[in-house]
Amino acid sequence: MAEPRLKKHRGSLPACPGHRLVAGSRVRQSFPAAVEEGLCAVTSAVLELSYRLQALGEIFDQADVALPNFSKFFQHQAEEEKEVAEALLKYLQERGGHYCPRVLQRPNCQPISTVVKALEVALVQWKKVTAYFEELYALSIENTDPHSASTIKKQFIEPKIKKIKLIGDLLTNAHRLECSRDGRGNLGDYLMERLQKELKEDRIVGALWLMTPTPLHSFLGSASAKAQNLICNVSPPCNISIKATRIIKCQH
Template sequence: MHGVIGLLVGVAAIFAFSASGFFFTSDEKVTVIETRHLVHKLVEQNFDSKNQRSIRKQITECLRDSYQYLAMSMYFDQAEVALPGFHKMFKEYSNREMSNAVKLMTYMNLREGSNKFLGIPEPRISYEWHDGETALITALRMEHKANTKFQTIIQLALEKNDPHLKQFIEDNFLDQKVKIIKELGDKVTQLGKYSSEKKGLGLQMFDNTLL
């Protein structure tokens, strides 16, 4: 008899705890999910899906450029090429593009965007780079392309009324790209002068300036 009474008291206690909210109900679980979704939307601050896609594409582009510059850097570090200045310069370019990709990923998190990691194409290796000038022109084309893509992101941000994204791209990338394009253009001109004036030693002497 005492056992039955104890069992009934235990069941009553469970119902009492459930009614008081001690145990989560299915409705409360839904409320938690809805709250998280609300927080996500509030932090997202109307971050348009097209703007997010444009940034994800640019992250992939930055990673691809970093991979390409790394391949170029390693090419000039080979014993049969042995141009340490070019090796150093393109290694720095590779690091810069990786940094750019991380900046964009961090921005996506800041705005509660969705980071998705896509495949990176295999870098191209060209034995034509051995003259130095061809490698500089390759880099110059890469930077022109990147600059155009960043401008496209800004244009889309304007269309979607996203001034924060526009300002972020302008402050962190546009000025950088304009300066690098000018820098590479100067280097092409300087290498041409070294090559014409110093004959066979021109490339080696120019490479020393990169160190």
């Protein structure tokens, strides 16, 4: 018998209007409907963040911008967020929950062509997603779901806090070097590209991946093999493919 739908939680947590509970799940136990719906909505928000970061990475790879280290940085962050979404999907499956695929709109990143603006956008997006996780954590506590609360706090909130600190530091250095904001670029943009150690590929692989605690990867399981079914890397970033999700394509 399906658990009754709880009263809607008021707050900034995104809604999942078409969410439905899976009746007769044999593995479902003490998994409140409100928490399941919140997890479903936050998963979509993380996918949107991944898509936006991928779009930023493509912008810095264009010939008229030509900041390849920033491109690799944002592309890597997009891959990390995709793995976070996979971990959320895996957790939903383990608890007997159900994910509702939705359409992801193309991110409006065309006006962004400078380091400062890109970092500001990334910082705002990570803060927003972190706030969703924090509200989802509070919702789990409110609905007496300690397992979800512990998982959300340790595996998703703590890594996001470290990521916000990293982007904040990069933005501080960009302002210190007086990076451009008008899209024309200057010496500050070039120095950030060449000197900022966090942007180096070996530092990204060796250091930024360690920001995610090891237990996070335990939720991935076989989901890693299905990564391409969740999001397909595209260039330019106008299309995105999500399993069982209708696609909206940009018409150039």
